Amino acid sequence: MLNNNISQPVSNPGYVTTPTLSTFNKELVTEIKSWRQIDICPACQMRSVTKFATIRHMPYSRCRACGFRFANPVPSDKVLSAFYNSPFYCNYRQLEEKQIAQGNHFSISIGTDTMHHLATWLGNDKSLKILDYGCGPGTFVSLLRDKFNFLNVEGLELNRQSVVIAKRNYDLTIALSPEELQHQLYDCVTLLEVIEHLPEPDIFFKQIASLVKPGGCILIATPAVDNLLGLFFPWYADAPYTAPCHISLFTKKALICLLSRFGFNIERIEIQQSWGVMEKLFASLVYELDFLSPRHDDDFNDLLYTPNALGRLLGLQPQRSLPSNLFFRTLRRIDGLLARIAKRLPSVPMNGHMYVLARRHS
Ligand SMILES: [Zn+2]
Incomplete structure (x- = not known):
């Protein structure tokens, strides 16, 4: 099925040869007529959704009010399940486990240095109840427990393969569904590289808000699309537009809108800039x-x-x-x-990645 001939030999039996994302999507969109079309922005609720671009066969829309970009029509549960259970996606789990088994705190989604940096945002109270929602193989949970000495850290992950990796390598028991969580309320819920995967971010944030204590916080890491490539040449932006994987893509304004709707105020935000347009x-x-x-x-x-x-x-x-x-x-x-x-012209949008700590109203 592959239409490329990368010169590296496939030497590891654990990896399964897969089609490229573009080839994969070509098959997935054959049922696109049955997917749900959205005309109200899931981030700011304005009726200002317009067509944006079709990228690797997946159509994306844009909100004219807040800049939110999302796969629309929204890939069905059947499509998302097909993708997340495909060898294309499972190969990443294979890669993560190989790295973790070598003693590294590794995640394919976020750099280890960034995880260390974000862990310092959580403060010095080691008794905080922390939930890492969408924790993958449990790397951030393990880091908080083993390197930062937090005493009450839990993870939740829907991917069964990741849960097995977390148990085998970090001796972590990860919840597979919200019903399996140890507590009803948390001081902090972390969402590292999670919200860009959501088909319905507003419904998800309603659920997340119900897990955070009044005065508690959420910590988010997600790609930003308010940069030159993301705005004007999205089919050439490196990471964001990878539906059915990344289907909800935020600008700073869209994320602030969504958080404020569910009672969160931004307490800290850091934005990694994105450069490099000519080359692409x-x-x-x-x-x-x-x-x-x-x-x-x-x-x-x-x-x-x-x-x-x-x-x-x-x-x-x-x-x-x-x-x-x-x-x-x-x-x-x-x-x-x-x-x-x-950099001397602040009006040029160059937001590449956002890290946000938002606190729920007391
Ligand atoms: Zn909007």
Whole structure:
């Protein structure tokens, strides 16, 4: 089924060869007529939803009021289940377990340094009841318990394979559903790289709000799409538009809107800037951007540059990162120069990733 011929041999029997995301989606959208169409923004509730772009066969909408972007029509439960149980997705679990088994606090979704940084946002009260919702293989739970000495940390994860990995490697018992949680209310609920996966973020936040004590907080990490690539060239933005995986994509305004609807005030926000436009735009002349799940223990990068007609004519091969030849090195330098100029112009949107601590009204 693969339409690429990456030169690396598939050497690990644990990894299953899968189609690229684009090929995978082509099959999923055959039932798109039965998916639910949304015309009220799930973030700000304004009736201001308009078509945005179709990316790797998945149509996305945009809210004109808050900038929220989401897969619309919303992929059905059947499609989401097909994706999250597919080898494409399960290969990531394989990669995570290999890393964790080597003694690393590893997650494919978020860097270990970032997890350390965010753990310091939780303060010094080690008795806090903390729930890591959508905890994957339990890496952040383990980090909070073992490195930061929090005494009451729990995880909840819907993916059974991740729950098994958490038990086997971190000796963690992870809840598979909200009914299995140990407490009814928490001082803090953490959502690290979770909300971009939600088909109905408003319904989800209602549920999350009911798990947080008055005066308690939620800690969120999620990609931001208010940057030049995300706004104007989304089919070439690296990470965000990967439906059916990432289907709810926030701007800073959209996230603040959604949080305030459920009684949360922003207490702290850090935004990682996103640079690098020229290189991606020029690459688009000869490559299509696609995604490929891991086929090897070292495949941390899921980007896949597949030559288009012109690229094939030039004899280019599919590859996971852009070439480091003189042309692309020069474009990278130009990007660096433009980034330095853009930093002096606050009106240029360059939000690449958001980290938010929001507190529930007492
Ligand atoms: Zn909106």
